[in-house]
Amino acid sequence: MRELRVDLGERSYPIRIGEGLLGQAGQELLEAGLSVKSPLLVVSDDSVAPLYLEPLLEQLRSAGFRAASCVVPAGESSKSLARFEEIMTRALEEGLDRKSAIVALGGGVVGDLAGYAAASYMRGIRFVQMPTTILAHDSSVGGKVAVNHPMAKNIIGAFHQPALVLYDLDTLKTLPRREVSAGLAEVVKHGLIRDAAFVDWCVRHADRLLSLDPEALGYALFKGCEVKAAVVSADETEQDLRAILNLGHTIGHALEAVAGYGELLHGEAISIGMIGSALLGVQLGAPQEVYLRTREALGKAGLPVSLPEHFDTDRIMEAMMHDKKFGEGKMVFVVPTAIGEVEIRSDIREQWVRDIVERLKREASWP
Amino acid sequence: MRELRVDLGERSYPIRIGEGLLGQAGQELLEAGLSVKSPLLVVSDDSVAPLYLEPLLEQLRSAGFRAASCVVPAGESSKSLARFEEIMTRALEEGLDRKSAIVALGGGVVGDLAGYAAASYMRGIRFVQMPTTILAHDSSVGGKVAVNHPMAKNIIGAFHQPALVLYDLDTLKTLPRREVSAGLAEVVKHGLIRDAAFVDWCVRHADRLLSLDPEALGYALFKGCEVKAAVVSADETEQDLRAILNLGHTIGHALEAVAGYGELLHGEAISIGMIGSALLGVQLGAPQEVYLRTREALGKAGLPVSLPEHFDTDRIMEAMMHDKKFGEGKMVFVVPTAIGEVEIRSDIREQWVRDIVERLKREASWP
Ligand SMILES: NC(=O)c1ccc[n+]([C@@H]2O[C@H](COP(=O)([O-])OP(=O)(O)OC[C@H]3O[C@@H](n4cnc5c(N)ncnc54)[C@H](O)[C@@H]3O)[C@@H](O)[C@H]2O)c1
Ligand SMILES: NC(=O)c1ccc[n+]([C@@H]2O[C@H](COP(=O)([O-])OP(=O)(O)OC[C@H]3O[C@@H](n4cnc5c(N)ncnc54)[C@H](O)[C@@H]3O)[C@@H](O)[C@H]2O)c1
Ligand SMILES: [Zn+2]
Ligand SMILES: [Zn+2]
Numbered sequence: 001m002r003e004l005r006v007d008l009g010e011r012s013y014p015i016r017i018g019e020g021l022l023g024q025a026g027q028e029l030l031e032a033g034l035s036v037k038s039p040l041l042v043v044s045d046d047s048v049a050p051l052y053l054e055p056l057l058e059q060l061r062s063a064g065f066r067a068a069s070c071v072v073p074a075g076e077s078s079k080s081l082a083r084f085e086e087i088m089t090r091a092l093e094e095g096l097d098r099k100s101a102i103v104a105l106g107g108g109v110v111g112d113l114a115g116y117a118a119a120s121y122m123r124g125i126r127f128v129q130m131p132t133t134i135l136a137h138d139s140s141v142g143g144k145v146a147v148n149h150p151m152a153k154n155i156i157g158a159f160h161q162p163a164l165v166l167y168d169l170d171t172l173k174t175l176p177r178r179e180v181s182a183g184l185a186e187v188v189k190h191g192l193i194r195d196a197a198f199v200d201w202c203v204r205h206a207d208r209l210l211s212l213d214p215e216a217l218g219y220a221l222f223k224g225c226e227v228k229a230a231v232v233s234a235d236e237t238e239q240d241l242r243a244i245l246n247l248g249h250t251i252g253h254a255l256e257a258v259a260g261y262g263e264l265l266h267g268e269a270i271s272i273g274m275i276g277s278a279l280l281g282v283q284l285g286a287p288q289e290v291y292l293r294t295r296e297a298l299g300k301a302g303l304p305v306s307l308p309e310h311f312d313t314d315r316i317m318e319a320m321m322h323d324k325k326f327g328e329g330k331m332v333f334v335v336p337t338a339i340g341e342v343e344i345r346s347d348i349r350e351q352w353v354r355d356i357v358e359r360l361k362r363e364a365s366w367p
Numbered sequence: 368m369r370e371l372r373v374d375l376g377e378r379s380y381p382i383r384i385g386e387g388l389l390g391q392a393g394q395e396l397l398e399a400g401l402s403v404k405s406p407l408l409v410v411s412d413d414s415v416a417p418l419y420l421e422p423l424l425e426q427l428r429s430a431g432f433r434a435a436s437c438v439v440p441a442g443e444s445s446k447s448l449a450r451f452e453e454i455m456t457r458a459l460e461e462g463l464d465r466k467s468a469i470v471a472l473g474g475g476v477v478g479d480l481a482g483y484a485a486a487s488y489m490r491g492i493r494f495v496q497m498p499t500t501i502l503a504h505d506s507s508v509g510g511k512v513a514v515n516h517p518m519a520k521n522i523i524g525a526f527h528q529p530a531l532v533l534y535d536l537d538t539l540k541t542l543p544r545r546e547v548s549a550g551l552a553e554v555v556k557h558g559l560i561r562d563a564a565f566v567d568w569c570v571r572h573a574d575r576l577l578s579l580d581p582e583a584l585g586y587a588l589f590k591g592c593e594v595k596a597a598v599v600s601a602d603e604t605e606q607d608l609r610a611i612l613n614l615g616h617t618i619g620h621a622l623e624a625v626a627g628y629g630e631l632l633h634g635e636a637i638s639i640g641m642i643g644s645a646l647l648g649v650q651l652g653a654p655q656e657v658y659l660r661t662r663e664a665l666g667k668a669g670l671p672v673s674l675p676e677h678f679d680t681d682r683i684m685e686a687m688m689h690d691k692k693f694g695e696g697k698m699v700f701v702v703p704t705a706i707g708e709v710e711i712r713s714d715i716r717e718q719w720v721r722d723i724v725e726r727l728k729r730e731a732s733w734p
Pocket of ligand 4: 553633
């Protein structure tokens with residue numbers, strides 16, 4: 001078992017990563033200070049629930065908790081105000097009070113949705129994350145929770161730190177292969193922005209990661225969380241530094257917007273986005289190595305490193321202009337200067353980005 | 368012009384109370400640090416908007432701001448997720464960014480709704496309150512913002528402090544007489560929990576308050592805000608002390624729930640609730656004077672001090688059991704020990720409360 005503390009003063013919390021954690025969840029919640037007097041609500045989705053919900057509820061009940069559940073359809077479209085309202089209704093029906101917690105059992109979708117519900121119910125109750133995807137190592141650190149608006153992703157939300165993150169590696173075994181790679185995109189991203197040695201490690205151990213070897217996976221999730229936690233602790237409400245976590249996301253979000261749900265997973269989109277950022281970095285003077293190594297790390301993790309031809313460049317550029325990262329009309333990009341180092345640039349010309357989007361289509365094809 | 372600072376460290380903000388403030392709103396927003404580069408969204412309701420919205424928008428525009436508006440129907444039913452979503456849509460359409468602000472022009476309903484929108488849009492943007500009711504002196508201090516769920520009031524919300532509160536006394540002139548009295552209920556409440564001299568002042572100057580004399584009204588709102596600010600500063604997230612602000616609210620909320628919207632205004636319900644609390648106080652050993660003075664202060668402000676006969680005691684008791692103030696199943700009551708002093712009691716027997724509800728029906732009738 002690995003443990004990491006996210007250091008945020010009063011709102012600090014532990015992330016525990018290991019095998020078999022679901023089987024001791026009740027005990028963990030008690031240790032985190034939750035009281036059996038106040039009911040819990042477990043939120044999950046209908047892919048994860050059939051696999052892990054009943055064992056979790058039983059575990060919690062055997063520890064003395066009253067635990068109810070709310071299951072939403074799997075997929076990004078559940079990050080909606082309609083589902084949010086449904087959780088509120090369930091919370092009220094089950095009599096959750098100010099000392100209750102909402103437990104998110106699932107990936108980033110469930111985490112963001114349940115987290116926003118916990119942030120809002122009675123103006124904020126406790127929140128426990130039990131991530132079941134690799135990608136959710138990212139969403140489980142930092143306290144950003146949100147739902148989508150039909151016009152924009154993650155636009156309705158809050159900063160709400162969990163009381164505890166319980167990462168049971170066993171639950172990852174059922175994760176579809178494509179989701180494994182997508183999750184690794186954020187793991188690699190955390191290396192790329194802050195930790196060159198970890199990028200090397202990822203390249204060397206990509207096979208073990210893809211086969212979900214618990215030892216390798218535990219280490220990678222720990223390192224990924226560690227980088228994110230360090231950045232978040234230094235800048236909780238995203239004033240400046242935290243923006244480096246958006247490496248690959250300016251292009252990536254635009255790709256997701258243009259692709260329509262399903263064609264590109266978030267991790268896949270930001271993989272292509274990170275290749276774009278690396279190209280931009282090289283263009284701005286970083287060594288060619290930055291591009292090659294980025295490509296190698298992402299490619300070995302089973303991720304796309306080029307953009308399918310049919311993506312329309314104009315639409316991508318338009319989508320980028322709508323991205324909330326363009327504060328006060330300025331384009332802001334996270335650009336690598338070396339492996340493990342990035343800078344934030346607001347002097348990127350639209351034409352450069354346009355050229356890079358075109359270039360991404362000519363990269364060696366989708367793996 | 369009177370000014371008060373709500374002292375909350377980094378989140379401190381000024382409340383400015385005076386005549387003609389709407390006519391200088393643009394300047395005030397600039398001084399509060401808002402930038403004309405980021406658009407504003409003014410939220411109002413369809414009773415207030417015809418009176419004050421256009422002049423405000425013009426004022427803001429003449430100061431260089433881009434200012435759009437979103438008008439919701441007047442009344443408590445606008446504190447809903449549906450209206451919240453509407454504001455999100457407008458904010459997106461108008462391109463509000465992280466440096467934008469949402470301005471609430473209206474009473475507590477608009478303030479709570481717009482405030483929760485500001486708390487949630489992009490995980491929190493700035494918020495300016497321009498209260499147009501007396502009651503909203505209460506809601507403009509403390510940062511509690513929320514919408515209702517069909518099953519419970521104020522259950523979906525956040526703590527989000529405004530950047531500025533601009534209280535233009537001129538806008539109060541159009542307030543219906545019944546709303547004036549209802550607002551004074553919270554003013555008197557602030558005296559009852561912390562400031563006996565101010566209760567005396569309220570009794571002596573009730574007529575001036577009811578006739579909206581600007582000097583008297585400015586002073587009363589200042590004192591009301593001052594008491595609330597002191598309590599809130601000491602306990603921002605309602606851990607303990609802040610609970611004293613709920614004087615009259617445990618019974619009051621139950622009455623509102625049973626009455627159905629419209630029959631009782633919030634201020635009227637808590638007026639009756641405060642009489643109930645005073646009776647409880649006397650029963651627990653406070654001098655009879657506490658009851659008599661509470662009754663005098665509320666009665667002179669044109670408020671009901673008795674419960675209409677047709678209210679069903681069983682339903683009131685039931686509604687109280689659902690109130691969120693019953694943490695972990697305990698009934699919590701704020702009870703006066705003297706004028707200007709209260710204590711929080713969790714040892715109140717259901718039967719005592721039931722007796723007091725009955726007794727409230729036998730009080731001298733509705734004024
Ligand atoms: N809050 C943040 O800081 C943050 C950071 C990154 C991403 N996110 C958000 O996270 C979301 C993406 O997260 P995600 O990739 O985990 O998506 P997800 O939650 O939709 O999970 C992906 C898919 O895998 C399924 N699944 C999850 N766990 C499984 C398991 N153990 N076995 C089998 N199937 C399983 C899910 O049902 C879903 O179909 C996005 O909405 C994104 O905005 C948030
Ligand atoms: N956030 C808090 O701390 C807090 C504290 C107390 C109350 N509240 C909330 O405040 C709400 C009640 O506030 P309220 O009493 O101001 O209600 P309100 O906003 O509904 O206003 C009352 C009525 O007066 C009208 N009105 C408002 N200003 C007017 C004006 N200047 N001229 C003519 N008509 C005007 C409104 O259109 C409405 O019909 C409740 O929802 C309550 O939950 C919140
Ligand atoms: Zn991401
Ligand atoms: Zn009140």
